[in-house]
Amino acid sequence: DQDGLPDIFIAGGEAPSALLRNRSQRGGEIKFTKQTPQELSLDNVTGAYPLDIDGDGFLDLAVLRVGANMIFKGAENCQFSPLTGFNDDYVSGWTTSFSATWETGQSLPTLAFGNYVDRNHPEGPFGTCDQNFLYRPSGANYQDPLALDPGYCPLSMLFTDWGRQGRADLRVSNDRHYYLHDGEEQMWKMTDEPRLYSAKEGWQTHKLWGMGIASRDITGDGIPEVYLTSMGDQRLQLLDKDQDGPFYRDATYSRGTTAHRPYTGGDGRPSTGWHVDFGDVQNDGLDDIFVTKGNVQQMPGSAMDDPNNLMMQQLDGTFQEVGDSAGIASMHRSRGGAMVDFNLDGLLDIAVVNRQADFEVYQNVTVETGNWVAIKLQQERPNRDAVGAWIELMVGHKKFSRELTVGGGHAGGKIGPEHFGLGSFETAKMRVIWPDQTHSGWVEVKAGSTVLALRNGLEGLTLGDY
Template identity: 50%
Template structure:
């Protein structure tokens, strides 16, 4: 989230959902409460009991070069003290680094018992869509139709022979003083997944500079990417 190539961690639970900010010494600190990511109770009226969080994932859903946050929510039968009507969270990060709930306005405030999710551009239009897996209910697929979204760049890597998907590689994208980074990993949160290529929102920028730190430590050359394009980078570039 901070562009320092140290990944933050989102810990879901019953009650507070804890975002932990990576520190330079390798430790983590809880994000300030007023950052808006604790999501400890439902934002829809009618049930004030604590929430139950499951899958959490970051993605830039409006392409403004700031990572947003989705949290799948849903009650467990054996925990009647927790909220029953517990809609999923879609928290949009603003320019000040604080997050604002947008689940209801975005149309994803489902009160089914959600468990897992995947955020990816399923229809290839440059906007990150959302798939949600529910317990005792059909899965949901939401198409992102944000009208005022920014530009984007997608990065597809091809690693060396024994690691074709470049698992462990870190991609750094730079635009007009903004630095973002994502690491290629396997899996995701609870009952969730991550999909390739990596997607970066770049706001109003018309191009971006991309660099790859490969899993073996090799630092690739700088590559220019035009806005709204997918670039393919092969090891060791």
């Protein structure tokens, strides 16, 4: 509704989906009111991602479903209508993942939908993973979808410029519980004819119960690290820049990111990770990691009392679990989640969607925090929100590199100002590498502000209040 306060759309599965409008006071108590337009009250919704597909300034919704997926065009007063030019007639699908990017020269984004097991296969569900589909635009409409085969039951996918080569490729995290022996994690090279990266190109075989993906440069080298949720060990992966291609190595156990068993509650069986998000919860200039946890339903080999994780990064790059002391150690079967500043006080809050339990919002009330700045990019149509751009921020001698993406997480995402913790610094220098690889000049931003950074010509950048 363009009031600057982030709203929430929640998938309900068999129950109707819902739109929660943010009625918080800026800097005050967080409050949401359920106000769902009839068009958005849908059954069989598995997830959703916001993005401005047509560049009109109103956020649209890609809605994932058991059955035909839908894209809703947003308008004034929280009104939504089906997007013309997009039609999903794959009514037998069970969609569990999504990502989007603007490819060079296109007026609409390329859309990727990942489907889970084939519901109609007579020998399912094990070993019967369904196809995934890529929708590429043709003018103002979409071409017939291209099948991305083989499919291995993805629960998350993300278009990302993983090596800063100027093109986003599609990373796919797959669930080995159903693909059994033949599958693995995947990376599609987004050339004219998409194809999988091979071992000769650096891709390493990784097999896990892939649930969620998050990407963030947490080391300061300009290249994003990748966090993959799973059953048992969660994986933090770092690109080996001494190798050619997408060659990733797992972070060692001593890094403190595996979150493989519950840290409280007394259940020593392996954890089940779902959504993952990076964010600086106390604004010390170090990104932290939030993971939702919860048993699938009654899987006896996995923990039932499986609290969500909040792993705070330390100065030496290791992570320390603080979920219990932070008050977010819910024992519900959590699934979706987000770290977003809901009341615009400069602190990241947490939202969690639970299976067979109430939706939860945790307001960040940390007292001793550092400074912060939030940055929202904007350019001319078609890609108004600059998906695929990079924000580079110099804070003292430290450099942040932040990619703007749509996708990842677990069946849900977010879009809005990018939040940076600044520690004790009161100013920072920023520049933008736009999706067409044009670099802006460096400009100064002040702590405690939400900045609207408007593209002005090739290298110009006009700053204002968001």
